[in-house]
Amino acid sequence: MTAMTNIVLLDTKAHRDLCVETGASARFGDARRFVPVIVGEFAHAAAHYPILLSKDAETGGFFCGAMLGIDEDENLFLTEGKPFETYRPLNLQRGPFFTAGSDIAIDLDNPRVGSGQALFGADGQPSLYLKSIMNLFRDLKTGLEQTRVFVETLLSLKLIEPIDIGLSFDDGSRRRLEDLYTVNQDALNALSDDKVVELFRRGYLRAIYLMIASLKQLPMLAQKKNARLAG
């Protein structure tokens, strides 16, 4: 969290007239290369993006994320002035909102805050938009915990391995993507039957195969980047 935040609990009275911009734009913070996703989003995300693991710079802990770009602060699926067409991860949908316990908080200094969707109706009741945000956080909160346990399971079964991605583009430039990890398929294939059944029963096998399948999005992402480099 940068110093440029002013996070307060959402208040029916104080924030009654507050509006929030919901569109996708770099100036709203949508230009992100790697966005954390929860297991519940894997099926949606895998349809467009590679789902990989990376480490949190603060804690060193693993988390799952969708790759939206190659370079820092790059979202190749974002076109300014146009609606975001592919699946929008919850962590981008959440906009300026946070949770504080069971309450919802808002960063009043977030550039999204000002015009746009109203948070409350004329009757002072939460708007449909705010209700959708409340639902989002309900999903996100339980999802984060589920995803944490999922990642811990992968780690304890030694199913995570670093992935080395080197890309060459038509303009002659190269990129080496570091600090990314994926599922070790050899280790997966070597698991004992009871472990496999356990993974299946917990819904993890599906998540694992979605991650593996999503690797096929990597060349597509590189193509997008290539097209952008060509201008």
Place this chain on the structure above:
Amino acid sequence: MLKPVSNVVIVGGGTAGWLTAGVIAARHQGRMKSGFTVTLIESPDIKIIGVGEGTWPTLRSTLEKMGVSETDLFRHCDAAFKQGARFARWTTGVEDDGYYHPLMLPQGFHQVNLVPHWLEDEGGRSFCDSVTPQGALCDDGLAPKTITTPQYQAMANYAYHLDAGKFAPFLQKHCTEKLGVRHVLADVQGVKQAENGDIESLALKQGGEIVGDLFVDCTGFASLLLGKTLGVGFKSCSDVLFCDTAIAVQVPYAHPDDAMASHTISTAQSAGWTWDIGLSARRGVGYVYSSRHISDDEAASELMRYIGPQAKGLTPRKIPIRGGYRETFWKNNVVAVGLSSGFLEPLESSAIVLVELSAKLIAEQMPANREVMDIVARRFNEVNHYRWGRIIDFLKLHYVLTQRPEKFWRDNTDPATVPDRLKDLLQLWKYQPPWFLEEFDRLEEVFPAASYQYVLYGMGFRTAVDRDDNAQTRSLARQQMQENAVMTQKMRKQLPKNRDLVRKIQEYGLQPI
């Protein structure tokens, strides 16, 4: 019939005992189901001597092979990072006199010897700063990695500072719970020997006896089995290394978040040197001196002066030390590891690394039966004689190049106190700088040629340079030094403070990959 070696008995439960138990048990895990045993007998009363809170990078692979979690080491042994040592005031004794002996090899060490190139054009930089980022990292108090670096992996090579008093119980827990080491809390009262001198069994004061095929003596200075029982003599090295007494104190941090040096600070004093080791919970500080050159009281006040205001209320603990080693390390079916095999002043933290190397050698070369044990023992003794000799040479090297005026230091430069081999090398190094090819060809040399380079050129030693000879490798050398400069800049920006990373590891832990 051949008598198989399948029961290893270790006597003594300090760092040496538990490390040896762990290394052997981990290496022979697969044989345990067919009757291979590792038993450690530890006296319920004997206090552990916490030797050397400084370690070598080898400890990382030793612990990793034992299956120890690095995070647990940080959490339970007050561990912190060590990236080498700074020797302050060893050369001239003036305020800013000092040099680093870092743990990273000089850039491109295996391709080109940078020494003659640095000598040809020092460019206003120390040898260390010209060839490795590590001195600068230590200056900045930085950690050698980040929280995202997997456990035991490094961005800059590192070892640990740790609380030896906590390390032994930590290893004990791991060895008994994870590696199947049997732990017997009892005093050895009698030793039963066979006609050929082999130890057959140990009688315990608390009753019962322990039989074994191979006995590892980790009984510390007592050297109960090798020294007392088998009568192996002790070879003193006090004619070369004069320090015979140590006093130690634990210095608390004024604030738990105080900066923590990521290197050992070794400062020359009037009749020896002080160590200063940053653990996460406190500093370990002590003075190693020659009692022929200074009285205990004077030494104590010199130590207190070094510590400064923080010394208030601290009483130093006195530890008599005896530099030297056993004439034989492995005799009959007894092998000594740790203090029972010898002791050297902790100037280069050689104690724990010697334990690791011996334990590894015993584990790797574990004789299949009694009949081949003498062959293994002979080889073990050869290697260890070589190692102890080289370490003594290397420690002496720190003393011979000094210009300090005090009697202790003048006496140290007396040629009669310098081992012949070191004397020859010093002569040779006037014309050719040490490198790894000819001189240092032993597998697992404790101190590689790079260590000699850091000390020699850190202390102002100069080797003649042949410019024409340099021409051949000049561009490669320049490239390596440039790479080092770039890497130094990058790492200084990237790496967190030692204190901050240690705190994060305690809180979040390190990842296994």
